[in-house]
Amino acid sequence: MNRLKANPLLSPDDVKPTRGDLEVLCTLNPAAVRFNGEIILLVRVGEKACDREGSVAVLQYDVCCDNLKVHHISKDDDDLDCSDPRKFCYRGKTLLTSMSHLRIARSIDGEHFRFDDEAAIFPATAYEGFGCEDARITCIEGTYYITYTAVSQFGVAVAMASTKDFTDFRRHGIIFPPYQKDVCLFPRKVNGRYVCRHRPYRSEFNDACIWTARSDDLESWGSHEVTLAPLPGTWESERVGAGPPPIETPEGWLDIYHAADSEGRYALGAMLSELDHPERVISRSTKPILQPEMEYERAGVYGNVVFANGMLADDDGTLTIYYGAADTICAAAVTSVDEMLAAAKC
Amino acid sequence: MNRLKANPLLSPDDVKPTRGDLEVLCTLNPAAVRFNGEIILLVRVGEKACDREGSVAVLQYDVCCDNLKVHHISKDDDDLDCSDPRKFCYRGKTLLTSMSHLRIARSIDGEHFRFDDEAAIFPATAYEGFGCEDARITCIEGTYYITYTAVSQFGVAVAMASTKDFTDFRRHGIIFPPYQKDVCLFPRKVNGRYVCRHRPYRSEFNDACIWTARSDDLESWGSHEVTLAPLPGTWESERVGAGPPPIETPEGWLDIYHAADSEGRYALGAMLSELDHPERVISRSTKPILQPEMEYERAGVYGNVVFANGMLADDDGTLTIYYGAADTICAAAVTSVDEMLAAAKC
Numbered sequence A, B: 001m002n003r004l005k006a007n008p009l010l011s012p013d014d015v016k017p018t019r020g021d022l023e024v025l026c027t028l029n030p031a032a033v034r035f036n037g038e039i040i041l042l043v044r045v046g047e048k049a050c051d052r053e054g055s056v057a058v059l060q061y062d063v064c065c066d067n068l069k070v071h072h073i074s075k076d077d078d079d080l081d082c083s084d085p086r087k088f089c090y091r092g093k094t095l096l097t098s099m100s101h102l103r104i105a106r107s108i109d110g111e112h113f114r115f116d117d118e119a120a121i122f123p124a125t126a127y128e129g130f131g132c133e134d135a136r137i138t139c140i141e142g143t144y145y146i147t148y149t150a151v152s153q154f155g156v157a158v159a160m161a162s163t164k165d166f167t168d169f170r171r172h173g174i175i176f177p178p179y180q181k182d183v184c185l186f187p188r189k190v191n192g193r194y195v196c197r198h199r200p201y202r203s204e205f206n207d208a209c210i211w212t213a214r215s216d217d218l219e220s221w222g223s224h225e226v227t228l229a230p231l232p233g234t235w236e237s238e239r240v241g242a243g244p245p246p247i248e249t250p251e252g253w254l255d256i257y258h259a260a261d262s263e264g265r266y267a268l269g270a271m272l273s274e275l276d277h278p279e280r281v282i283s284r285s286t287k288p289i290l291q292p293e294m295e296y297e298r299a300g301v302y303g304n305v306v307f308a309n310g311m312l313a314d315d316d317g318t319l320t321i322y323y324g325a326a327d328t329i330c331a332a333a334v335t336s337v338d339e340m341l342a343a344a345k346c
Helices: A337-344 B339-342
Strands: A022-035 A037-049 A053-060 A067-074 A086-092 A093-096 A100-109 A131-140 A143-152 A155-165 A172-177 A178-185 A194-200 A208-213 A221-230 A239-242 A247-249 A252-260 A266-273 A282-283 A306-314 A318-323 A329-336 B022-035 B040-051 B055-062 B067-075 B087-090 B093-096 B099-107 B131-140 B143-152 B156-161 B169-176 B179-183 B193-198 B210-215 B223-229 B240-241 B247-248 B252-260 B268-272 B282-283 B306-313 B318-327 B329-335
Touching: A022 A143, A022 A306, A037 A131, A037 A306, A037 A337, A053 A093, A067 B268, A086 B179, A100 A221, A100 B169, A131 A178, A131 A306, A143 B223, A155 A178, A178 A239, A178 A306, A178 B169, A194 A239, A208 A239, A221 A282, A247 A337, A252 A306, A252 A337, A252 B329, A266 A306, A266 A337, A266 B067, A282 A337, A318 A337, A318 B306, A329 A337, B022 B143, B022 B306, B040 B055, B040 B131, B040 B306, B055 B087, B055 B093, B055 B099, B131 B179, B143 B179, B156 B179, B223 B306, B247 B339, B252 B306, B252 B339, B268 B306, B282 B339, B318 B339, B329 B339
Parallel strands: A022 A131, A022 A329, A100 A131, B022 B131, B022 B329, B099 B131
Antiparallel strands: A022 A037, A022 A318, A037 A100, A053 A067, A086 A093, A131 A143, A143 A155, A155 A172, A172 B223, A178 A194, A194 A208, A208 A221, A221 B169, A239 A252, A247 A252, A252 A266, A266 A282, A306 A318, A318 A329, B022 B040, B022 B318, B040 B099, B055 B067, B087 B093, B131 B143, B143 B156, B156 B169, B179 B193, B193 B210, B210 B223, B240 B252, B247 B252, B252 B268, B268 B282, B306 B318, B318 B329
16 A cells, blocks of 8 residues: 555635635545546545634534524533544534535646645535534446535434436435434446445443445435454454445455554555455454554644545556544545455455 | 233243243233234243353344354353343443244233243244344234334344234234334225334434335335434433334324333323324323323333333224233223324424
């Protein structure tokens, strides 16, 4: 796995906020796709409102007035806990330090990207009040389907949008109710049905495992089955979650996934599953295929994180993994299908 | 709402355990349906293994050996917390004090019930290792669909089974992935699609709300929408969850639901939603329609609970609500559609 020398590819300085009174805190976790001769990244852009003296600002989309609202909470408020840089705990509930939307960045060479001036998918429903995050793009039968995390006071759910031109986006609503994240669609039907990975959150009963589900229409999902579980005492002890859409190889479906350990350090792994039964894992990587090592991966809004939800495969077997680092910037690393299959098998 | 004088209708003493070395701890939360001249309750029967001196016994179904296993945990173990009578906390995870299956009890008059000698639905998959709980039965197009909570090390999910005769049951697998409970199916399609209520668990972001979803095949669910939220400072401040299948009335869909307050006291409420848009609430009861008052509702495995997932409607508008009390016994109360509509509107 070779990181691009051009890393970081995209940083908060590279993007215009959606409003003059907002600032961009992070540009992370890009989905990736080739379209019309360009490489398109669909980047999660996290914005925040300016803090007033002695208070923190919480930016949210309010569906009732179809507009943004900013709440200011005094730092002296005993009910406020700011210990996690990604969120505030306030009056028993969690609020986010930044509100994310999804923005396109374009490139010809895959290294030099330029952000569009406007959001592609901006919060617009009651389920997106806290933001739209961590997209995956899968081209199925000529349409590009975008699955993304929709966060709000109603929980962390997964929504879907689709486009044929990356200009007009059609929203399909919530396809997975809370508490779910990390949904990626397979590029083709398996045994006559669409397939996806998804990731229920951990609870008092269960660890955060990757599941596989099936659908006839991409909007309604069933036949849920557990696929990959965390492994105690390892780099993937706390949670695992699906990454970019799996790639079909002669040996099986190749998944790149993320995992976190007990210290909240996020690394990437590879797994291989059966072509006809993608819920059945053939093998998984014992070691991470990419882990936080570079300064831009170790320090940022939330350090020690590499998180991939975008990957491009070339005809020659080259794989470019686009990833978010330290919850702050976008980067990429190059490898090959053969290398990833080997990693998944040892 | 008039409680039957025959309450409790069913108690742990009324049922044979599935194995001689087990004891029945609770018989609760019945689904209800009329079938072949009988009233059938599908009761959650919780069994436990005998504790050894100085230890607690944890009963589970093990899918690998297709058999029950009993783990004994020393009461002196510092990692064991038995403070909640429904569960053990052990090594950071939750285990249940009893493992439930679903058992039929039959009656002619709706007051005197007799349990079948064998389970109708007993844990049989990896998703049922900790038990099958809290069924709802809906007759749709001549088939009886049973939705129930499947609890295991993989989380709290919702599974479905179906039957035409209450003798042979077909399993349809997991229809809602974790963390979901309280799924009830509507008795007919609305605008051409099947409808259900479901209830994602609360998280750091959200309260436990009732949602509505749609399906073309009853197995794959989408179009998820929030329907009813808890109300701070009231008898339904902590959580709400769907009850028996909703009943169609000229004024809208009538739902009986359960709610809990900040002290874990469970009561029942009524709500009315639009016939063509059951995700849109017209009105909800400001006061409980039934709350724990009787001794059998106030004391038991988990006291101060009334929880309904079964209801029968007669042609004359009489409603009989079958409910679990104190997580221990089955009871019933009689009311009418008119009374419940009035309750839902004030």
